[in-house]
Amino acid sequence: MATDFPARFREAVGSGATLVEAPGTSESELAFARSVTAGLSDDPKWLHCRFLYDAEGSRLFEEITQQPEYYPTRTEAAILAEYSVAIREITGPRTLVELGSGYSVKTEHLLAAYSESAERVLYVPVDVSDTALREASKAIAESFADVQVTGINGTYGSALPVLRQLSPQMVIFLGSTIGNFNEAETTAFWRNVAGHLPAGDFFLLGVDLEKDVDVLEAAYNDAAGVTARFTKNYFARINRELGANIDLDAIEHVAMWSPERRRMEILARFHMAQTIYIRAPRPGLRDKGRGGDSARDQSQVPATGAQGGAFRFRLRCEANLHGSEGLVRAHPARAARRRRHPALSPAFP
Ligand SMILES: C[S@@+](CC[C@H](N)C(=O)[O-])C[C@H]1O[C@@H](n2cnc3c(N)ncnc32)[C@H](O)[C@@H]1O
Numbered sequence: 001m002a003t004d005f006p007a008r009f010r011e012a013v014g015s016g017a018t019l020v021e022a023p024g025t026s027e028s029e030l031a032f033a034r035s036v037t038a039g040l041s042d043d044p045k046w047l048h049c050r051f052l053y054d055a056e057g058s059r060l061f062e063e064i065t066q067q068p069e070y071y072p073t074r075t076e077a078a079i080l081a082e083y084s085v086a087i088r089e090i091t092g093p094r095t096l097v098e099l100g101s102g103y104s105v106k107t108e109h110l111l112a113a114y115s116e117s118a119e120r121v122l123y124v125p126v127d128v129s130d131t132a133l134r135e136a137s138k139a140i141a142e143s144f145a146d147v148q149v150t151g152i153n154g155t156y157g158s159a160l161p162v163l164r165q166l167s168p169q170m171v172i173f174l175g176s177t178i179g180n181f182n183e184a185e186t187t188a189f190w191r192n193v194a195g196h197l198p199a200g201d202f203f204l205l206g207v208d209l210e211k212d213v214d215v216l217e218a219a220y221n222d223a224a225g226v227t228a229r230f231t232k233n234y235f236a237r238i239n240r241e242l243g244a245n246i247d248l249d250a251i252e253h254v255a256m257w258s259p260e261r262r263r264m265e266i267l268a269r270f271h272m273a274q275t276i277y278i279r280a281p282r283p284g285l286r287d288k289g290r291g292g293d294s295a296r297d298q299s300q301v302p303a304t305g306a307q308g309g310a311f312r313f314r315l316r317c318e319a320n321l322h323g324s325e326g327l328v329r330a331h332p333a334r335a336a337r338r339r340r341h342p343a344l345s346p347a348f349p
Pocket of ligand 1: 049050051053058061065073099100101102103104106126127128129132154155156157174175176177180
């Protein structure tokens with residue numbers, strides 16, 4: 001079996017496999033621990049959006065899209081229903097690659113249009129959520145006999161190296177998911193896409209427009225509280241996967257329009273200070289650098305969890321998570337802040 005990812009992916013497409021794992025995906029627990037450690041040790045605190053989407057997070061996001069206040073999904077679906085054929089006429093037949101595809105529900109309009117004019121369409125959804133990918137490929141197989149789905153379970157960055165072999169293609173990025181990035185990440189994202197997408201290929205971006213603040217804020221503060229559960233699930237995931245002790249009842253979901261950044265920002269407000277312990281992410285790994293597998297309190301040096309490829313740590317984070325300064329941003333903080341934690345600097349998302 002080929003070891004480099006583009007070759008492994010080529011083999012998966014050739015054999016009709018429905019799912020292939022990108023490099024680093026099995027290490028996601030370690031990446032999660034590193035990301036949480038870096039974000040909660042920073043000031044102001046932040047968390048990477050990518051980790052919102054475990055199985056429960058993906059399910060909750062799908063529920064959000066069905067809330068009456070959440071107009072973006074309905075609106076984007078209506079646009080795609082109306083214009084998918086026109087889009088296909090512009091691009092001609094090609095492979096469809098979708099970044100952050102989730103359950104691929106809206107994409108079905110594009111798949112219908114593209115499969116009308118080609119014998120066979122290759123669809124490559126890319127997502128960190130393997131549950132969403134599996135459900136999507138099952139639903140597409142049931143609805144479209146002419147569409148081959150070979151999904152990539154991994155991050156955008158890990159999947160982009162396969163783009164060269166998929167030309168002619170259209171890369172799709174819907175749902176205003178670009179808003180999950182901060183400015184530095186947005187620039188890095190476009191550079192990375194530009195570096196991998198051959199000339200003549202297409203990129204279809206779905207983003208919301210600025211509008212009445214009440215409409216925007218209502219969409220992310222639904223009356224049924226699903227978005228609030230989605231935010232809290234991040235902290236529940238930290239508890240579940242990293243053995244933390246965060247009091248979920250102390251967290252308030254806050255979604256507000258930022259006039260400076262001209263975007264919606266989602267935050268978690270803590271109503272009381274908490275000390276958060278995060279334990280070693282993978283039992284059995286030894287901290288070679290420190291000789292032994294006993295958990296260490298690294299509150300003094302939170303950035304040094306990784307030692308020679310092995311990892312075991314316990315972080316005591318005196319998190320000042322209360323009041324307006326204690327908001328934990330679901331958007332990453334400035335890149336400059338992260339330079340203080342080089343060992344934990346997350347790779348491109
Ligand atoms: C806002 S949802 C959008 C889902 C769908 N495209 C839509 O428009 O309804 C973002 C999706 O991107 C995925 N995602 C988030 N960060 C990611 C990353 N860094 N790499 C790959 N997928 C990611 C999530 O799992 C989720 O399915």
